Structures are given as C-alpha cells and as structure tokens.
Amino acid sequence: MADLFTSAPTDIPAGPRPLADRLRPQRLGDVIGQEQVLGPDAPLGTMLASGSLSSLIFWGPPGVGKTTIARLLADETDLHFVQISAIFTGVPDLRKVFEAAKLRRQNGKGTLLFVDEIHRFNKAQQDGFLPYMEDGTILLVGATTENPSFELNAAVLSRSQVLILTRLDLADLERLAQRAEKDLDRGLPLDGHAREALLEMADGDGRALLNLIEQVAAWKVDGKLSTDDLTKRLMKRAVKYDKSGEEHYNLISALHKSVRGSDPDAALYWFARMLAGGEDPRYLARRITRMAVEEVGLADPQAQAVCLQSWDTYERIGSPEGELALAQALVYVALAPKSNAAYVGYKAAVVAAKSTGSTPPPSHIINAPTKMMKEQGFGAGYAYDHDAEDAFSGQNYFPDGMKRGVYYTPVDRGFERELKKRVDYFAGLRAKRAKN
Template identity: 85%
Template sequence: MADLFDTSATPASTGPRPLADRLRPKTLAEVIGQEQVLGPEAPLGTMLAAGSLSSLIFWGPPGVGKTTIARLLADETDLHFVQISAIFTGVPELRKVFEAAKMRRQNGKGTLLFVDEIHRFNKAQQDGFLPHMEDGTILLVGATTENPSFELNAAVLSRSQVLVLQRLSLADLERLAQRAEKELGKALPLDGPAREALLEMADGDGRALLNLIEQVAAWSGDKVGVDQLASRLMKRAVKYDKGGEEHYNLISALHKSVRGSDPDAALYWFARMLAGGEDPRFLARRITRMAVEDIGLADPQAQAVCLQSWETYERLGSPEGELALAQAVTYLALAPKSNATYVAYKAAVKAAKQTGSEPPPKHILNAPTSLMKDQGYGADYAYDHDAEDGFSGQNYFPDEMKRGVYYMPVDRGFERELKKRVDYFAKLRTKRNN
C-alpha cells in the first residue's frame, strides 16, 4: 500500500496526459534552463558530484522547474520522494509525513520531502521541520515564489541553501517548443512572428507555454499570424503582486532608472507597473518623491511638474491622465540630479537629535518683556537689512554648538547658482567675523 503523500508510488494514469506531464524531464540533463543551478560548477552540480546534498529552498517564479528538479534530485540520490503542498497540509498531516519518514529511515531509506509553497506555512509549522532536518529524517526541498528572506524562518534558512531559479529565456522556451513539436509529431501552425509572440505570451513560464502549445496544436488550416493568434488566445495576466516583492522590485527599477537619467528604461518600468494594475496615484506620489530626493534644487521646477501631472491625472483619470504622469517621468529622468538637500536634511536631523536641548543664542531671541531684556534676549542682534550687502554674518546656531555645514550644493543645474551663493555668503561670514 502506498504511503500517505507518496507521489512516487502513484500509478500511471491510463487516460490522456497533458503535454506538460508527457514532456516532464526524466533526468536532470533534460531540464531546460537553470544552468546557474544545475551546471557542473553550479551549486547542485557540485553537490551531486560530491555526493552530498543539503536541504534546499528553490526560489523562483511559476513554471521554471522547481517541482521537476526536486523529483529528479530524489532519483539522482536514491531518496524516497514525498511531495506536499503547504496550502493543503496541516499539522496532523505533517506528523504522518514525519512518522513515515522515520520508519523509512529505520529501514535504510532516506526521504526527500518536497514542500510546495513552503512560505505559506506559519512560524510554528516551519519550526516543526527543524528536528527532522537536524537528525536526518528528511532532506527538505522547499519551493517558494516569495522572497525567502521575508517569508521563511531564520532557523529554516540557516539549515538550507537558497537557490534562485530564473524565468526561462526566449531561447529556452524555443527549445521547449521544439521538444513539444517532436512529441506531438507536427509543427505548430504559426508563422515566424506568431511563433515569437507565442513565446513572449508565456512570459518565462514553461508550463504556461506548453498549455498554450496544446491549444495551438489543435488548430487546423493554414499557418496563423500574430493578429489571429491574439484573437484566439487570451493573453496571460502580467505577473505582478501589488503588495508583494514584485511591487517593490519594479518601483525600485523605476526609481533607479530615473536617478540614472534613462527616460526609456524609466518609461518601460512605469508602463510595466501600470500593466500590472498598479494604482496611478501611488506612482504619482512616488514620482513626486523622486523629484524631492534625487533632483531637488538642481531643478526646482521638477516638483511643480510632478504636482501638475498628478493634478492632471486626477482631473482626466485613466487612461488619458497616465500620459501626464509619463511626461513627469520623462522630465525627471532628463533633469539634472542632486541629493544635496536630502543629505543636508539627514545631517541636520542627526545634529538636532544630538543637541536637542541647546537653546538658540540670546541675540536672536525676541524680548517682549522687560525681564527677558534683562536676561539679554535680543541684545546685540544685527538687523541684516541694515548691514553691508544685506548680510550681518552673525551666528544663528546655539552658543555651545560648533557651526554645522550640511548643505553642499552640487555643480549641476540651478544648484550651480546656489553653490555660488553659498560660497559668497561663506566668504562674507569669514570677513565679518575677523
């Protein structure tokens, strides 16, 4: 009788099998892509050559081979393969899995436990794996589409090696398509551009490509072009989690493209986020933040452009208003860059925390009462408008505090002019105080 969750003992189905199942690799050498993990000098290649396999966490998008590689690793290392899903498995089922693995180990057989969507287990459930990993009852191979740093316990991560699996490239997908055609015994009824479009529709997901190929292979008649392909197949939704890591990855890419003065890349990431369903108001806010942090006074107009584009979006709505935001993205990417005010503000905040109880110098304090005048409030204050060049050069920092220098403008854009003013006042201050 087959063990609970023992997928290696599942009898073969006599019914029709999906193409993805029929093309499942039988050895690691047949796996398409993931050379950075499976190559001779890559982590898994090195482990297998040394005959020493550690617990693993596969991190990558759907359809890149996580389950297949785990199954083949069990075959390569003569371990019993057991597969569970964190979505459907609770504590009672986990106990049964561990008990079966203990019995198997007593009989001289190890267990490779593959846990799909491992990040969906809570902390207590993840902790439950630790003793069985440590005593060798199981070799854990977890699969997750989420960043393990955020989703998995530190204890599990410290006992595992995280391997990053990547989206399949177009070349990888083409190899997979050719393998599918060989299995089907016929070429896909697509012209060249339509074939390229089909590969792009898969978006790096091998399983999705094979599902699309099954649909296309059933068509009869002449070869189909791009327009017909688009009308016959529903385009896959863009992989984008507005609340997850993909959200932060793409906004980071947009921000850094603007900072790097690349309008084309910035517009691309902006469009990617919109296509994924991002709220344009979030983008408007983030774009305005870019103007404040990375452009600042090098182009004071940048903030105004962002605020105007934001207001325009609010008046026009989508999709017309998104063009105004795109114009702001382009403007920011091409604007001169400076974070001098940003750096100065952080330095001033740090100094303020360190000297938070120091009072202002008395000469710049108002003296509305006679008592305050007797205490020296306002004494010897120099009215700058009466001074030469409209500049007194007095000290405005606390008496017991060394004068701080925080704002250091760059020699770019409008800040070039501000730099001249800073230097000018610094010279006058030195002259007045000597």
C-alpha cells in the same frame, strides 16, 4: 502513509495526459534552463558529484522547474520522494509524514520531502522540520515564489542552501516548444512573428507555454497564423505582479534607480510594467514627485512643479489619458540634472538636531516680547540684516557653544551652480565679518 501525499486519487477517470505532464524531464540532464543551478560547476551539480546533497530551498517564479528538479534529485540520490503543499497540509499531516519517514529510514531508505509553497507555513510550523532535518530523517527541499529572507525563519535557512531558479528566456522557451512539436509529431501553425508572440505570452513560464501550445495544436487551420490571428484566439496571460508584495518593491526600485541614472527609456518601461500589473497611478504620481525632490532637488526646482502639475492633470482627466501626463513628468525628472545635496543636508541636520537635544537658540535671536525677557538679555545684540552692509550681518544662528555645521553642499550641476555661487558668496562675507 506517504502515498497519501504522492499519489493521485484512484477514483478520477483516466484521460489523455496533458502535454506538460508528458514532457516532464526524466533526468536532470533533460531540464531546460537553470544552468546556474544544474551545471557541472553549479551548486547542485557540485553536490551530486561529491555525494553531499544538503537541504535546499528553491526560490523562483512559477513554471521554472522547481517540482521537477526536486523529483529528479530524489531519483538520482535513491531517496523516496514525498511531495506536500503548505497550503493543504496541517500539523497532523506533517506528523504522519515524519513518522513514515522514520520507518522508512529504519528500513534503510531515506526521504526527500518536497514542500511546495513552503513560505505558507508559519514560523512555528517551520520549526517543526528542524529535528528531522538535523537527524537525517528527511532531506528538505522547499519551493517558494517569495523571498526566503523574509518568509522563512533563520533556523531553516541556516540548515539549507538557497538556490535561485530564474524565469526561462526566449531561447529556453523555443527549445521547449521544439520538444513539444516533436511529441505532437507536427509543427505549430504559426508564422515566425506569431511564434515569437506565443513564446512571449508564456512570460518565462514553461508550464504556461506548454498549455498554450496544447491549445494552438488543437486548432484546425489552413496555413500559418499571424500574430493578429493568434492574439484573437488566445487570451493574453495576466502579468505576474503583486501590488503589495516583493514584486511591487522590486519594480518601484527599478523605476526609481532608472530615474536616478537619467535613463528615461528604462524609466518608461518600468512605469509601463507597473501600470500593466494594475498599480494605482496615484501611487506612481506620488513616487515620481518624491524622485523629483530626492534625486533632482534644487538642481532643477521646476521638476517638482512639473510633477505636481502632472499629478493634478491625472486627477482632472483620469485614466487612461492621465497616465500620459505622469509619463511626461517621469521623462522630465529622468532627464533633469541630478542633485541630492538638499536631501543629504537635511539628513545630516536631523542627526545633529537629535544629538544636541533641547539646546536653545542663542539669546540674541530669541524674541523678547516681555519686559522681563528684555531684562534677561533676550534679543540683545541682534543685528537686523537688512540694515547691514550687503544685507548680511554674519551673526551666529546656531546654539551657543555648538560648532557651526555645514549640511548643504550644492553640486556644480543645473540650477545648483547658481546656488553654489550664493553659498560661496555668503561664506566669504561671513569670514570677512568674523575678522572684523
């Protein structure tokens, strides 16, 4: 029964095995990268050494070895390996897998069930794994490119250890390229810069690199190809970027934090990454304007105006020229003096407003347009500030009985230095009027 999920159809004509299949590691020690998971003191290394392997969730991008590591784990622990995909597997299929695992267990053989794209199962389907995980019928190894915290239910997560697999770095990809050249029994016809460009095209995906290498190795060329030659012959891979998913939020967070940290170079990098992924420039215009309000604030009131002008410029001239206006606004905001004093003050005022409910303003600042309201004392005692000394009366504007709140505390940076002087000036006058 399990063979339905582990074996390839037999009616497909045999052909040359793809390079990625030929180079699939035969033991965990052959896996390139992922030392943070496979090393002697890393989680998997420790589990294997102690013989206490638990259910696992592999979280990472495509092409970093999730399926391979799961298969090798089954080999090293003498478990029967069953692979299914949540995209193609329904509840009836799962029942068959579990029944086969039960029979196998009765015969003294355990089952490692590898579930690719496990986040595609809904929460109810995920619950179906629980009894078989708990009684040892299966050792679950799930693979996902999505954040398990959001996509997997708490019950599955509580019974599993989440291991993060990372994209391969250039050194890892170079090792993989050398392994491929050894299998091909020849070097790639690329000069140094072109070779580096090929590694970068893989974007951290080992399987993608091997597919690219297979294409390059099939070319009949004389000498070494340059980077220009390579890019003309190969289509650059699309940037992995989900405009509505977690990657979107990760990148906008990186952009925002780069601006907050006054790093225009990092800000431009993340801005370019998002545009390359197909992000709507209008979304970025809105977020950059928000950064000006939230992170710069009154330390440089001009920042907000610069953002609005750049946004308007983009709307007038469109892409791709309009993105330059947004980039200029981004640099301006990143280099502007920072203050979130008004933002913090506003949030504190919101908290105070909610706690005081419908408390009315003090009667002396309530207008009295009718005779009855005047007889009730509304507006009585109001001091017109322009008639007061220094155009400042110092009267109370908070509700009667409410302790005066201090919500806006300007920082000693940028234009807020001047605002701080004004706040201190009026605070001094207020204290002076209170004594009188």
